[in-house]
């Protein structure tokens with residue numbers, strides 16, 4: 001069955017994908033390619049020689065599904081403490097969508113990114129401890145990822161506002177040409193630990209920008225909180241344009 005997304009309002013937009021609350025499962029999200037920035041557009045932007053590669057090699061959804069299957073097989077259940085779970089593809093009227101665990105806080109609202117959390121509230125002891133816990137698990141499990149970016153990590157809280165965990169929702173996969181499976185466990189861990197070191201640097205850069213009062217950009221900001229609006233049936237119904 002083809003899911004209809006085109007008359008729903010996405011809850012977020014990344015550089016490549018639109019994210020919707022799954023119309024049939026409120027605890028899942030479904031991500032489709034942005035219609036205003038197609039795979040062809042992305043390939044064109046890359047320039048020579050990357051633009052010689054097949055279109056499928058630019059598809060974030062395909063890559064993410066492949067990597068999530070690998071993580072589930074190789075690392076197993078523990079990985080999902082720090083990575084959102086993937087449920088595979090579904091057809092939608094906006095192309096094939098990748099479904100995954102929608103990370104929500106205890107009050108039902110969609111969790112906010114580490115970037116927004118730091119921007120709004122700074123980097124207090126509780127958040128620093130949560131980042132440290134996340135980093136330790138990430139390195140110990142040797143999760144394969146590209147750079148860990150502050151808009152690709154979510155801060156999940158309980159109903160009382162206490163931080164439960166940090167979760168990566170994007171940016172998984174190998175950063176280099178050597179397939180992850182070919183590396184020893186020790187090397188996988190070392191690689192993951194380097195990504196964690198870089199994350200700490202990125203957090204410091206963000207804090208410095210915050211101190212200077214720079215505009216953080218709208219990247220990764222939520223467009224709605226995923227709760228049903230009181231006066232309509234669905235929170236994510238698109239406003240008439």
Ligand SMILES: Nc1ncnc2c1ncn2[C@@H]1O[C@H](COP(=O)(O)OP(=O)(O)OP(=O)(O)O)[C@@H](O)[C@H]1O
Pocket residue numbers: 011012013014015016017018019029031060084100101102103104110111112113151152154169170219220221222
């Ligand atoms: N599983 C999820 N649970 C809750 N929020 C999510 C989830 N996945 C994505 N989001 C929100 O949507 C935003 C965009 O999603 P995502 O990073 O997957 O898009 P993208 O286009 O691949 O991003 P990028 O610009 O990093 O390539 C995230 O920054 C986050 O705020």
Ligand SMILES: [Mg+2]
Pocket residue numbers: 014015151152170171
């Ligand atoms: Mg992203």
